[in-house]
Amino acid sequence: MQSEVSPQGASVLLVEPFYGGSHKQLIDLLQQNIEGCCVFTLPAKKWHWRARTAALHFSQTIPTCPSHRVLFSSSVLNLCELVALRPDLARLKKVLYFHENQLVYPVRKDQERDFQYGYNQVLSCLVSDVVVFNSVFNMDSFLSSISSFMKKIPDHRPRDLDLLIRPKCVVLYYPVQFPDVSRFGESRTDQRPVGEGGTGDQMEPLHIVWPHRWEHDKNPELFFSTLIKLKEKQVDFHLSVLGETYSEVPEIFSEARCQLDSHIQNWGYLSRDRYLQVLIQADVVVSTARHEFFGVAMLEAVHCGCYPLCPKALVYPEIFPAEYLYDTPEQLRKRLQGLCRRPDVARRHVVKVDTSSFSWTSLKQRFVSLLSTEGP
Incomplete structure (x- = not known):
C-alpha cells in the first residue's frame, strides 16, 4: 500500500x-x-x-x-x-x-x-x-x-x-494511545457494592481477563491449567478470554472452554469499544507469556483499572513493580486464589504504574x- x-x-x-x-x-x-x-x-x-x-x-x-x-x-x-x-x-x-x-x-x-x-x-x-x-x-x-x-x-x-x-x-x-475510559460510565467499584458484612465472599466473583493473542508463545496452557485448579478447589471467579485468533488456534482453548464454561463471561475477539468495556468491568489481568518485548494489552488493561499479574521475567520487571510479578506457576495460583477470596483487594487497589509515561x-x-x- x-x-x-x-x-x-x-x-x-x-x-x-x-x-x-x-x-x-x-x-x-x-x-x-x-x-x-x-x-x-x-x-x-x-x-x-x-x-x-x-x-x-x-x-x-x-x-x-x-x-x-x-x-x-x-x-x-x-x-x-x-x-x-x-x-x-x-x-x-x-x-x-x-x-x-x-x-x-x-x-x-x-x-x-x-x-x-x-x-x-x-x-x-x-x-x-x-x-x-x-x-x-x-x-x-x-x-x-x-x-x-x-x-x-x-x-x-x-x-x-x-x-x-x-x-x-x-x-x-x-x-x-490510551482510551478515554470516562466515556464508558461507572467504574467497577460503583458497579459492585460490598455486601452488608463488608466481606469479600459477599461480593460478585473476581473477574479475571486474559487479553492476548491465542498462540502458544502467550502460554495459554499455564493460564488455563491454573484456573482449572482453582475450579477444582471450588474457588469462584468470572472469566473473559479476549484477543485475536489466527489460522491455527492451540487445542487448549476448546478444551478450556468446555471445562470452564460455567465461569466464562466473554470468549473471543470483540469490537474495540466492547473490548474496553470488558477491561473496565474486569478486576485482574493476567499474563503467562513466554515472550513479551513490551506488552500493550497489559498496559491498556491497567489503564482501565485492572490489577496486573505478570511473570517475573521478560519485559515485565521493567514496567511493573515487584508486587505484581510472580516467579512460579504455584505463585500465580496462590495470588489468584487469594484475590478470588477477597475480590475487594483488587477492586480497591490503585495500580502503581504510571501508564501516562507510555x-x-x-x-x-x-x-x-x-x-x-x-x-x-
Missing part, C-alpha cells in the same frame, strides 16, 4: 512490510502526527515471506525523490538489501524500530529457529544509523545474544558485532526528534 500523501516533497519515508497490529498502529500514529511523512506498506500476511522478500518489492515501488531525508522501518524489513538495491535510499538517515527480535523470539525447539531472520536483523542494524528498541529488555536480549547466535555459523564467524551496533541503539517505548503525548517529542535529520 502507498499512502495518500505524495512522496514528492515528503521528507520521511515510513516503510512497513507487515502492516498490521502494533506495527500498523505505530505507522498510522507517525503519519497522522508528524509532518512530511509518506508511507509504503505490505499487508500483514505471511510474515516469513515479508521478512524474506519485502526489500525487493519496496526497491521497485518506492519512487526516487530528492526530498527524502529519513527512512523509518520496523525490523521485519531487510534494510541491508533495500539500501544495496537502492543507493539513493542508503544516503538517508536510516532508523530501524524493533517491536521484537528474532534472536530470542521463542520457538518450540531451537533447531526450528530459522537462522536467516535473526541474521537479517543483525545486518539491518549494521547499515542503520539509529536502532530503536521498544524496551530495555528487547535491546539487551538482542545485543547479548548476537555472539552466541553467530556461533551457529560453522566457521569464519564474524566477531564483536554487538560492539558495532550498541552505540547506535536507543530505547523508545512503544507509544500507546502514552503518545509523553513520547511524541522523542519520535519527532528521531524522524528529523538533526535528532539522534
Whole structure:
C-alpha cells in the first residue's frame, strides 16, 4: 500500500512490510502526527515471506525523490538489501524500530529457529544509523545474544558485532494511545457494592481477563491449567478470554472452554469499544507469556483499572513493580486464589504504574526528534 500523501516533497519515508497490529498502529500514529511523512506498506500476511522478500518489492515501488531525508522501518524489513538495491535510499538517515527480535523470539525447539531472520536483523542494524528498541529488555536480549547466535555459523564467524551496533541503539517505548475510559460510565467499584458484612465472599466473583493473542508463545496452557485448579478447589471467579485468533488456534482453548464454561463471561475477539468495556468491568489481568518485548494489552488493561499479574521475567520487571510479578506457576495460583477470596483487594487497589509515561503525548517529542535529520 502507498499512502495518500505524495512522496514528492515528503521528507520521511515510513516503510512497513507487515502492516498490521502494533506495527500498523505505530505507522498510522507517525503519519497522522508528524509532518512530511509518506508511507509504503505490505499487508500483514505471511510474515516469513515479508521478512524474506519485502526489500525487493519496496526497491521497485518506492519512487526516487530528492526530498527524502529519513527512512523509518520496523525490523521485519531487510534494510541491508533495500539500501544495496537502492543507493539513493542508503544516503538517508536510516532508523530501524524493533517491536521484537528474532534472536530470542521463542520457538518450540531451537533447531526450528530459522537462522536467516535473526541474521537479517543483525545486518539491518549494521547499515542503520539509529536502532530503536521498544524496551530495555528487547535491546539487551538482542545485543547479548548476537555472539552466541553467530556461533551457529560453522566457521569464519564474524566477531564483536554487538560492539558495532550498541552505540547506535536507543530505547523508545512503544507509544500507546490510551482510551478515554470516562466515556464508558461507572467504574467497577460503583458497579459492585460490598455486601452488608463488608466481606469479600459477599461480593460478585473476581473477574479475571486474559487479553492476548491465542498462540502458544502467550502460554495459554499455564493460564488455563491454573484456573482449572482453582475450579477444582471450588474457588469462584468470572472469566473473559479476549484477543485475536489466527489460522491455527492451540487445542487448549476448546478444551478450556468446555471445562470452564460455567465461569466464562466473554470468549473471543470483540469490537474495540466492547473490548474496553470488558477491561473496565474486569478486576485482574493476567499474563503467562513466554515472550513479551513490551506488552500493550497489559498496559491498556491497567489503564482501565485492572490489577496486573505478570511473570517475573521478560519485559515485565521493567514496567511493573515487584508486587505484581510472580516467579512460579504455584505463585500465580496462590495470588489468584487469594484475590478470588477477597475480590475487594483488587477492586480497591490503585495500580502503581504510571501508564501516562507510555502514552503518545509523553513520547511524541522523542519520535519527532528521531524522524528529523538533526535528532539522534
